[in-house]
Amino acid sequence: MYKSTFILISILVVLIFITRYNDTQIQDSGFFNGKKQIKGIIASDIELREKSQKFIFISKSNEKIIVFANRYVNLNYGDNIEINGNIEKPEFFNNFDYPAFLSRQGIFYVSYYPSITLLSELETQIVKFDFWHLIYNIKNNMRDIVNKYLPEPNASLVLAGTLGDDFILDNELKIGLGKSGLYHIVAVSGLHIAIILGALFLFFIVVGLKRNCATIVALIFLFFYIVLTGMPFSVIRAGIMGVILFLGFLIGRPSNTINALIISAIAIILWQNTAWQEISFQLSFLAVLGILLFFRFFQNIFIKISKIPKFIVDILSITMAVLILIWPILTYNFGEFSIIAPISNVLVLPILPILLILGLLVIIFGFFFAPVAIFFSWFLWLVSEWIIFIAEFLGNLPGASIKFTNTNIWFVIAYYVLLVGIFSASKLKVKKEKLKIYD
Amino acid sequence: MIKFNNFLKFSKSVRLGILLFTGIVVFLLVIVFVDLFNKNLRVSFYDIGQGDAVFIETPENYQILIDGGPSPNILRKLGRDMIFWDKTIDLIIATHPDSDHISGLIDVLKRYKVKNVLISPIISKDTDVFKVFYQAIWNEGARLYLAEAGQSFSDINFKVLYPFKFTEYKPLGDFNDMSIVNLLEYKGQKILFTGDATKAVEDILLEKYPEIDIDILRVGHHGSKTSSSFNFLKSISPNLAIIQVGKDNRYKHPHISVIERFQNFGIPIWRTDLDGDLKLRF
Numbered sequence A: 001m002y003k004s005t006f007i008l009i010s011i012l013v014v015l016i017f018i019t020r021y022n023d024t025q026i027q028d029s030g031f032f033n034g035k036k037q038i039k040g041i042i043a044s045d046i047e048l049r050e051k052s053q054k055f056i057f058i059s060k061s062n063e064k065i066i067v068f069a070n071r072y073v074n075l076n077y078g079d080n081i082e083i084n085g086n087i088e089k090p091e092f093f094n095n096f097d098y099p100a101f102l103s104r105q106g107i108f109y110v111s112y113y114p115s116i117t118l119l120s121e122l123e124t125q126i127v128k129f130d131f132w133h134l135i136y137n138i139k140n141n142m143r144d145i146v147n148k149y150l151p152e153p154n155a156s157l158v159l160a161g162t163l164g165d166d167f168i169l170d171n172e173l174k175i176g177l178g179k180s181g182l183y184h185i186v187a188v189s190g191l192h193i194a195i196i197l198g199a200l201f202l203f204f205i206v207v208g209l210k211r212n213c214a215t216i217v218a219l220i221f222l223f224f225y226i227v228l229t230g231m232p233f234s235v236i237r238a239g240i241m242g243v244i245l246f247l248g249f250l251i252g253r254p255s256n257t258i259n260a261l262i263i264s265a266i267a268i269i270l271w272q273n274t275a276w277q278e279i280s281f282q283l284s285f286l287a288v289l290g291i292l293l294f295f296r297f298f299q300n301i302f303i304k305i306s307k308i309p310k311f312i313v314d315i316l317s318i319t320m321a322v323l324i325l326i327w328p329i330l331t332y333n334f335g336e337f338s339i340i341a342p343i344s345n346v347l348v349l350p351i352l353p354i355l356l357i358l359g360l361l362v363i364i365f366g367f368f369f370a371p372v373a374i375f376f377s378w379f380l381w382l383v384s385e386w387i388i389f390i391a392e393f394l395g396n397l398p399g400a401s402i403k404f405t406n407t408n409i410w411f412v413i414a415y416y417v418l419l420v421g422i423f424s425a426s427k428l429k430v431k432k433e434k435l436k437i438y439d
Numbered sequence B: 001m002i003k004f005n006n007f008l009k010f011s012k013s014v015r016l017g018i019l020l021f022t023g024i025v026v027f028l029l030v031i032v033f034v035d036l037f038n039k040n041l042r043v044s045f046y047d048i049g050q051g052d053a054v055f056i057e058t059p060e061n062y063q064i065l066i067d068g069g070p071s072p073n074i075l076r077k078l079g080r081d082m083i084f085w086d087k088t089i090d091l092i093i094a095t096h097p098d099s100d101h102i103s104g105l106i107d108v109l110k111r112y113k114v115k116n117v118l119i120s121p122i123i124s125k126d127t128d129v130f131k132v133f134y135q136a137i138w139n140e141g142a143r144l145y146l147a148e149a150g151q152s153f154s155d156i157n158f159k160v161l162y163p164f165k166f167t168e169y170k171p172l173g174d175f176n177d178m179s180i181v182n183l184l185e186y187k188g189q190k191i192l193f194t195g196d197a198t199k200a201v202e203d204i205l206l207e208k209y210p211e212i213d214i215d216i217l218r219v220g221h222h223g224s225k226t227s228s229s230f231n232f233l234k235s236i237s238p239n240l241a242i243i244q245v246g247k248d249n250r251y252k253h254p255h256i257s258v259i260e261r262f263q264n265f266g267i268p269i270w271r272t273d274l275d276g277d278l279k280l281r282f
Helices: A003-025 A098-103 A131-149 A156-164 A171-179 A191-209 A211-228 A233-249 A255-270 A279-305 A312-335 A341-368 A370-395 A409-438 B002-009 B012-036 B073-081 B101-110 B127-140 B198-208 B230-236 B256-265
Strands: A034-042 A054-060 A062-068 A080-087 A109-112 A115-118 A336-338 A401-403 B042-044 B054-059 B063-066 B088-094 B115-121 B143-146 B155-161 B181-186 B189-193 B216-218 B238-241 B270-273 B277-282
Touching: A003 A255, A062 A080, A062 A115, A080 A109, A115 A191, A131 A156, A131 A211, A131 A341, A131 A370, A131 A401, A156 A341, A156 A370, A171 A336, A171 A370, A191 A211, A191 A341, A233 A255, A233 A279, A233 B054, A255 A279, A279 A312, A279 B012, A312 A336, A312 A341, A312 B101, A336 A341, A341 A370, A409 B054, A409 B189, B054 B073, B088 B101, B101 B127, B115 B127, B181 B198, B198 B230, B230 B256, B256 B270
Parallel strands: A062 A109, B063 B088, B088 B115, B115 B143, B189 B216, B216 B238, B238 B270
Antiparallel strands: A034 A054, A034 A080, A054 A062, A080 A115, A336 A401, B042 B054, B042 B277, B054 B063, B155 B181, B181 B189
16 A cells, blocks of 8 residues: 555544534524424525425524425525424434434424415515526526426436436336436436536537647536536545546646545545535445455456456446445445346446436527427437336346345444455555565 | 448448447337327326326327326326327316325426316315416416316217206315216227216216216225215116225225225226226227
C-alpha cells in the first residue's frame, strides 16, 4: 500500500470518528407535536408518488416538516399553504432509522395526510427570482414531455433513469428492479455521468467544435444536468474524482484512483459531516472501491474459465466486484440482496447508454420539435420495454434474491475486516513473489 | 444486386448495426400492424386495488374507460393494453364521484388526450379529489356529457341505461345511487356495468327494463351486500359475475352473503383480488 493512501485512510477514519455524534447536537425546538394548524410554504420539489405527494414544508417560524399529502391536490414549489393535521415525530420503518435520516437534514417532524388549504394570492409573498423555482419548473416540463410520449411504466423508468426520480416508479417495477439487482440504473451515479459526458462530448465534436471547446461546453451542460438531478452523493463523488484525476493528468502526475476516491470522501464529509451515515454514500463509495480493488481479479477468473466475449466478461466482473463489497450493506439495510444481478446486468447495462441518450434526446426535442421527439420515443419505448421485461421477469424468478432477517451490525463489520485481511494478505504474497523474482 | 454489393463493402460492425436497426424497425412495424388489424371487441376488467376500472376497445378501435380506480396504477394497465404510440382515449366514464372511481381518471386525463367525458348528473361532491377531477376535465378540453338513459356511444351497441331524466324520476339522494349503468351488446353477448348502484337502482332497472337478460355482470359496489339483490340476479340471470375489489380491503368487500347468493344461482365468480385482471375477447 502506498504511504499516501495510508495517510488518507487515517484522515478519513479520524473524520468519521469525530463526526460520529455530530447529528445529536442539532436539537429540535420541541415546538410542534399533536394536532396543529400551521401556515408556511412548500420548499422542495414535489415528489409525486404512487399513493401520495411528498414535500418539505417550512413554517413561518422556520421549522421544517416533511408532508405526505393526498396525491390528488394540485400543489407546486413555492405555494403558500396552510396545513391542518397531526404533526408527529418520524418513526422507524422496516429497520430503517428514518428519524436519524431526517434529523441529518434538520427535519424533526412529519405529517401524514393533513388537510391542505391553498392561501389566496393576496397572502402569497411576492417572491424574488428563485433559482430553484426555475430548476423545478424545467424538471416538471421534462416530466410532462416524457409522460406525453411514453406509456406507463416505460415513462417512469425513463424519468427515473435520466433524472433520478425513483419515487415515481410503481411498486411492481420497484420490486422488480430491486430483486433483479438493477436498482442502480434508476439512481443517478458516476455511470450515468460518464455516459452522458461521453455522449455530450461526442455530440459537440460531431457538431464541429474543437476538442478543448467541446470538453468545456460538455462540462457546462453536465453541470446543468447534475443540478437537475438534485446532486446525490454519488454524482458529487464522481465529480470530485473526475476533477482530481483530470488535474493529475494536466500536471503530468496521474494520481492514484483510490487516493482520488478517498479524497472525495474526505471532501464530502468536510462539507456535510454526517454524510457517511447515509446508505447512498456508503453504497456509492463501496461500489467504486470494489471495482478498483476486485475488477482485475474477477476479469482474470472469467477469462480463464470461459471464452465469452470481452464486454460480457467486463460487465460480469464489474458486477461481481461491486457485489462483493456492497452486499452486507444491502442486506443490513434492506434485508435482501439479488443473486441474479450478474445476469440481469449483462442483459441491461449494454443498452443503458441507449436508454439515457434516447431519453435526453426525446426530452430536448420535446421542447423544440415534437415530430423528432415522437420518432425517438418509439425506439425509447422498445429499449425501456426490454429493461422492464428483464427486471420484472428475472426479479420474479424464485430465488432471484436472498432474504436475510436481522443482519447483525457486527457481522457486517467482521465481514469487511475479514475482506481487508484476505486482500492485504494476497497483496503481500504477490509482493513476496515479485521479490523472489528480483533475487 | 448492386446495392447488396455496396452493403458488403461496409465493415463488419457497421453491417451488424444496419441489420440490427432494420430488425428493430421491422419489429416495430409488425407490432403496429398487428394492432391495426385487430378486429375484436376487447373488454378488460383490471385488478387495481379497491376500486373499479374497465377498459373497452371496440373493433373500430373506439376506446372506452369506465372508472379509473383509486390510484395511478391504471396508467400501467392502460400502457400495457394500448399500443405504445396511442395516447388518445375516446370516452371516459366516471360512474359517480367517489374517489375509488375517479382518482385514477385524473391521471388518465393528465396523460392521455381524452375526447369525451361522461359523468353522472350529480356533478358536485365537496372533496379535493372531485375538484381536481373537474379541473382536469376542464384543462383537458374534453367534451363533457351528463349521463341520461338512452345515450349511446361508439360503433357498437353501448348505451346508458341509468340515470333517467330528472323530469321522469326523482333522483335518489345517495351518490352511489346516481351511478351510471351501462349496457354493452356485441355478437349476442350482453355485459352490464352497474357502478356502485344499490338495490334501489336495481329495482328501478327491473321496472323500466323488464325483459333485460344479461350474459356477464360487473357486480355492483364491489360485491357489497347493498347490491346484487335476489330478484335482480334472478331476473337478469348472468352467466358470469365479475367482482372488482381490492385485497384485504377495509370495507370487507365482497360480502359473504352476496357470494353465496351467486353460488346458489350457480353463477361463476371472477374476483380481481384473487384471480387478477380479466381480459375478454369477442
